[in-house]
Amino acid sequence: GENVEQHPSTLSVQEGDSAVIKCTYSDSASNYFPWYKQELGKRPQLIIDIRSNVGEKKDQRIAVTLNKTAKHFSLHITETQPEDSAVYFCAARGTGGGADGLTFGKGTHLIIQP
Amino acid sequence: DVKVTQSSRYLVKRTGEKVFLECVQDMDHENMFWYRQDPGLGLRLIYFSYDVKMKEKGDIPEGYSVSREKKERFSLILESASTNQTSMYLCASSLGGAIVSYEQYFGPGTRLTVT
Numbered sequence: 001g002e003n004v005e006q007h008p009s010t011l012s013v014q015e016g017d018s019a020v021i022k023c024t025y026s027d028s029a030s031n032y033f034p035w036y037k038q039e040l041g042k043r044p045q046l047i048i049d050i051r052s053n054v055g056e057k058k059d060q061r062i063a064v065t066l067n068k069t070a071k072h073f074s075l076h077i078t079e080t081q082p083e084d085s086a087v088y089f090c091a092a093r094g095t096g097g098g099a100d101g102l103t104f105g106k107g108t109h110l111i112i113q114p
Numbered sequence: 115d116v117k118v119t120q121s122s123r124y125l126v127k128r129t130g131e132k133v134f135l136e137c138v139q140d141m142d143h144e145n146m147f148w149y150r151q152d153p154g155l156g157l158r159l160i161y162f163s164y165d166v167k168m169k170e171k172g173d174i175p176e177g178y179s180v181s182r183e184k185k186e187r188f189s190l191i192l193e194s195a196s197t198n199q200t201s202m203y204l205c206a207s208s209l210g211g212a213i214v215s216y217e218q219y220f221g222p223g224t225r226l227t228v229t
Contacts, residue, residue: 044157
């Protein structure tokens with residue numbers, strides 16, 4: 001099955017700086033890569049996703065890049081703000097059949113320092 | 115606006131009890147999922163279902179079963195609860211079907227404690 005590794009587990013950045021979280025996956029046939037944000041005590045919510053036929057996608061301060069050859073994808077947050085503090089999860093959708101099963105990374109706790 | 119609800123936010127059960135966790139979605143989604151979330155381990159897929167009465171094992175199905183008798187409802191069953199099943203349980207749903215949308219919508223979670 002799919003295996004997703006996520007780094008770092010904790011990331012602390014100054015407010016206004018950029019943050020980058022990286023993930024690698026094992027199944028070369030995986031075709032969908034979402035990023036979820038989970039604030040303390042709340043449910044995970046999708047913030048951006050990318051499909052395997054696209055190399056980069058941007059939405060305001062958030063961007064995701066995908067390198068299919070190297071089997072890794074990254075989340076980039078620019079001009080970080082206090083409300084960006086949360087746990088971020090990457091995921092990959094393999095092609096094992098059935099429903100849209102996702103394999104998640106273990107999460108990155110992003111801390112924005114004032 | 116997609117709404118996924120779970121029957122309880124907090125649940126305390128004793129070892130050996132049979133436990134039912136219920137999840138309901140109101141957007142006519144084909145696919146439904148159960149994950150457990152533990153600190154440092156992320157979200158791990160227990161079971162999923164892509165149609166009524168259909169179910170597939172995820173990565174950690176041992177000790178769990180599921181039931182999907184109606185499209186909107188997906189139940190997770192702990193046949194005999196054990197302390198290592200103390201966790202946060204998250205339900206999710208996605209559109210599925212002919213329209214290719216993989217986004218999963220999560221419920222608020224049920225924090226289960228087994229004593």
